[in-house]
Amino acid sequence: MSFNFEKNSNHSSNGNQNKDEGTVHLNNENLKLLKEDVLYHLALGTATHDLKTMFGDVKYVCMGGTTNRMKNFAEFITKELQFNFPVGTQLLDLCEKGNRFAMYKVGPVLSVSHGMGMPSLSILLHEMAKLMHYAKCIDPVFIRIGTSGGIGVPPGTVVVTSNPVNGFLKNEHEFIILGERVIRPAILDYNLSQSLIACSDKHDNFEVIAGKTMATDDFYEGQGRTDGAVCWHNEEQKFKFLKRAYNIGVRNIEMESTVFGALTHSTGIRAADVCVTIIDRLEGDQVTTTKEDKNQFELRPQTIVGRYIKKDIERLGLLKQK
């Protein structure tokens, strides 16, 4: 059994969109004045590429830190969807010329790397939201597939973020714009998160849980670690903070979720953050997980997201069975 995808399907989750319109409407009046828009870090642009033909059928934008992981995910989803590329072709990195991000396309799925940290991800989010807009995509979802430190859960647990919180444990993201601090809510899509959690299976050898995710701008001091090059706090102060985070429901820590929630919410794009934990920070700071365990762990968010995409494609009737 294998599938073809209908190009530029007009199916959407609310079913009444016009396929020539797209559904990503950007909150920026200034863009209307641009003659062309160069998506600089993607090495794509409105004057140089036919974005609607290239990307108009995209429904699922999956993002993760490293090029390797996102290439693996593209290969995984190719198998999972039994997607047949023509003989003699291979996956191409669509952003190779930009030297910043890597992007692979498997039918309605994009698999894109975002580097580490919120500034890097924020560049990608601005340009991906504009790409979805120019390509007139219908109701695309953005799903982050990441690794994270856990708090009070066994390494290997998959945490689907309920609410992202910042380093102050607040459900918001701080921007600095034109010299002023601007605070915006960091909100992911509740229904999408629930659908992802529902993709766990009782035969899986890991748990998939909902939890708050703390996003920091630093892996060492910012996450309370005591093993950075500089550190003026001690173990006791660290544990006090980690327990405070645990008590408000934080189950993992990474470096992306608040800007992810803030920017997708501002652009009206449904988004979810699915991370595996590779360490329990209540047990220590150093990541000593073996390469083999880490590779196994990294497959878990991919498995959950793969199941979700497969189910959703079936639900939307995007597939034509050959």
Next chain:
Amino acid sequence: MSFNFEKNSNHSSNGNQNKDEGTVHLNNENLKLLKEDVLYHLALGTATHDLKTMFGDVKYVCMGGTTNRMKNFAEFITKELQFNFPVGTQLLDLCEKGNRFAMYKVGPVLSVSHGMGMPSLSILLHEMAKLMHYAKCIDPVFIRIGTSGGIGVPPGTVVVTSNPVNGFLKNEHEFIILGERVIRPAILDYNLSQSLIACSDKHDNFEVIAGKTMATDDFYEGQGRTDGAVCWHNEEQKFKFLKRAYNIGVRNIEMESTVFGALTHSTGIRAADVCVTIIDRLEGDQVTTTKEDKNQFELRPQTIVGRYIKKDIERLGLLKQK
């Protein structure tokens, strides 16, 4: 004429260091309690690698955003120093297993990628400072080779940062540690910056200037751009802010300099930030520089830093002429 380097030379800029000691002393008492230290994102560690033998001779750590640029720089410096690798060998990415950063070693020079933005760079800085400490390096310098947006200078100008300023135009960096905002000064090395500026040549077809560098956590709204996926300010407000920055001496904008100044200052490592501008933000937001111009521009900081390293190696007598 070609050179060999003396391994583990005990020359240093102040000339009286003990080579068995190293000079990078970390501000973290907790590290003394660690049995081993895994430099996770570098895929190196104190228990798995003989860091002193591998890196003890390092004097110049050059950092830049992309893997490509830093591989190019490693190849450039190999030629510049007329460094002879044994026939049948090639440059190896020493951090390949980490999948995060790329690192190349050419004698006393490391060429390392840091990704985009301060969180990504801060991870590298913590781990590189620890690496310098464990390898007992003598007075290493960290030099960032970057691209940036210019303010009021022609594209292609090389700006050597005098003072890094944040999005509030303050000469400091904000950390969030254990739920509290912690503000630290962002200070680069004045003498090193002056030495780099002195490496310009009257025959060069570009200017090398000193200027303040604004570091932001975002390429779009954070730098005042009006062409992001979301934007609630207009052109007039943008120009007002850019002119305010220009008036206090800001000549370029990138996404790294304040954390670079803050963390190198905290670890006592001399550092400089050398960026070429690829756009004048007083003329527009979109980066439409041609690939050819951009490639030419990117060589300029490399040229300046290459000349500095060559001169400094000669000054220190690190070279044995064959």
